[in-house]
Amino acid sequence: MRTIWLRMRMTFCIMLMFALIYALLTVIMFATGMSSPIFFALLAFLIVLAQYMIGPKIVEKTMRVKYVSETEASKLHSIVNDLAMRADIQKPKIGISEIPIANAFAFGKSKKDGRVCVTRMLLDRLNEKELRAVLGHELSHIKHKDIVAITMLSVIPMICYFVYISFFWSSFFRRRSGATVAIALIALLTYFLTNMLVLYASRVREYYADQRSVELTHDAPALASALYRITMEDARADRRTLKQVEGMKAFFASDPSTSRKDLTDLRQADLNRDGHLDKYEVEAFAKESRVRGVDRIMEIFSSHPNIVKRIKRLHAISTPY
Secondary structure (H helix, E strand, O other), X not given: OOOHHHHHHHHHHHHHHXXXXXXXXXXXXXXXXXXXXXXXXXXXXXXXXHHHHHHHHHHHHHHOEEEOOOOOOHHHHHHHHHHHHHHXXXXXXXXXXXXXXXXXXXXXXXXXXXXXXXXXXXXXXXOHHHHHHHHHHHHHHHHHOHHHHHHHHOHHHHHHHHHHHHHHHHHHHOOOOHHHHHHHHHHHHHHHHHHHHHHHHHHHHHHHHHHHHHHHHOOHHHHHHHHHHHHHHHXXXXXXXXXXXXXXXXXXXXXXXXXXXXXXXXXXXXXXOOOOOOHHHHHHXXXXXXXXXXXXXXXXXXXXXXXXXXXXXXXXXXXXX
């Protein structure tokens, strides 16, 4: 029952996204007199298909992923195998990423094509409970099939932006036709709205994966502690490294680009300063911490939930476990 509201929000977001793109195409048809905007529909189909087919290869190359066997990473395979059985999904391919941050991610074209990866730094920094909680989170993305959904949804703002650029420049060659300029402005507005919806959907799927991880591991404090450890390590990353992974941050368990600011908030939870969070520290932080108004606004432009809200929610869903 806890996940019904999350599913409803994700479904509503997807429906609204497609309603907006349909409305944009209808405006183009009406303003230009086209019987059907076949060019833009075909373009959308080709981009979606390209994303679907070559997306995993792009992730592998960008993240410098090397798939490992049970002999090479027995503990990692053991944890993933156990969690996959609990989640009732096929065991995904397991890889280690050599990018110099501490994080984890999942990707693939389907549940059967799922891949879960951790960075080498993450393996070195987390204890077994924390690692198990993070892997539970990533396997949940595969279980929910939200990796494919968010990849497909991210194409819609791209199409809107292409429409905006096309009609904006064509307006100069058509002596700034009023209809052409209007379509360009509507496309720009649609681009902004759909981009905000993609970010919203991304945040919802993170909450959803957190929920499922707790159901799989029965250990919400371990996931909270893992997020703290990840934030702590990523806050030490140099700006060049953060810039290199900027385009892939939506895949990560937490957003490395906000890690320094997030660490300022999370340090208040680490009462004994041991670099980890236990059940009592999570409980105390959840009760005493407050999300500032400016942080609520900035969250709208983020691919991940505000870290304080995320820890508070982890504490809220940990009660039955």
